[in-house]
Amino acid sequence: MEIIKLKNINKVYNSKNNQVNALKDINLTIDKGELIAIVGPSGSGKSTLLNIIGTLDKITNGEYLLRDEQVEKLNNYQLSRLRNKTFGFVVQHFALISDYTVSENIEIPLEYGKVKHSERKVLINKVVDKLSLTDKINKNIKELSGGQCQRVAIARAIVNDPEIILADEPTGALDQKTGQNVMNIFKSLNKEGKTVIIVTHDSKIAGQCDRIIKIEDGRILH
Numbered sequence: 001m002e003i004i005k006l007k008n009i010n011k012v013y014n015s016k017n018n019q020v021n022a023l024k025d026i027n028l029t030i031d032k033g034e035l036i037a038i039v040g041p042s043g044s045g046k047s048t049l050l051n052i053i054g055t056l057d058k059i060t061n062g063e064y065l066l067r068d069e070q071v072e073k074l075n076n077y078q079l080s081r082l083r084n085k086t087f088g089f090v091v092q093h094f095a096l097i098s099d100y101t102v103s104e105n106i107e108i109p110l111e112y113g114k115v116k117h118s119e120r121k122v123l124i125n126k127v128v129d130k131l132s133l134t135d136k137i138n139k140n141i142k143e144l145s146g147g148q149c150q151r152v153a154i155a156r157a158i159v160n161d162p163e164i165i166l167a168d169e170p171t172g173a174l175d176q177k178t179g180q181n182v183m184n185i186f187k188s189l190n191k192e193g194k195t196v197i198i199v200t201h202d203s204k205i206a207g208q209c210d211r212i213i214k215i216e217d218g219r220i221l222h
């Protein structure tokens with residue numbers, strides 16, 4: 001079943017004195033339950049593509065169908081609702097709040113999603129357990145290692161039970177073994193039925209995905 005369909009997408013960034021065509025005529029269909037790697041040189045448009053898929057960034061022209069929603073027709077309120085219930089985001093440098101505890105960081109999307117306080121604890125305990133962070137739940141982010149931070153970032157991305165997980169170089173800051181552990185978490189989420197899209201520079205990580213999308217200078221290579 002198709003979950004994401006991009007038709008002739010272009011993304012142009014306009015700044016004062018230059019124009020960057022970050023994505024050029026992208027056509028891409030992703031099925032529910034796929035595990036996908038996006039690879040390509042620095043500056044080729046990988047993060048731009050991921051951000052567009054995640055509705056964090058708007059397309060310049062083309063068409064984006066998310067299930068049967070035409071994304072470019074939604075207003076900001078509708079988009080933020082859709083984003084919160086559909087996507088879990090994992091970024092390279094974790095983007096955790098360092099003065100908050102593990103539990104407080106994981107709670108953030110539940111707050112946005114207006115989940116009742118009484119239900120939050122149950123959901124947080126569930127993901128913390130899944131990512132083997134139970135003994136760290138009340139620790140500050142500052143007190144954790146890189147691999148533990150990345151697991152907290154994944155916990156935060158999945159606590160809302162999103163259908164689609166988007167990860168931008170989730171293993172980029174980790175050593176190989178810790179990176180593989182993180183990849184194993186993505187693989188098991190994928191086995192549970194989640195659609196997982198991972199931007200990576202690491203061919204070992206990409207090689208474990210069902211499909212590799214290569215992008216160069218804003219275009220998908222076939």
Ligand SMILES: Nc1ncnc2c1ncn2[C@@H]1O[C@H](COP(=O)(O)OP(=O)(O)OP(=O)(O)O)[C@@H](O)[C@H]1O
Nearest residue numbers: 013014015020022041042043044045046047048049
């Ligand atoms: N907000 C922005 N404003 C202007 N140009 C941008 C913006 N974001 C990205 N770009 C440009 O768009 C192009 C693609 O950037 P993008 O971040 O998608 O690359 P990337 O493939 O993720 O690279 P990396 O591997 O280094 O993360 C680059 O030329 C970049 O300079």
Ligand SMILES: [Mg+2]
Nearest residue numbers: 046047048168
């Ligand atoms: Mg990038």
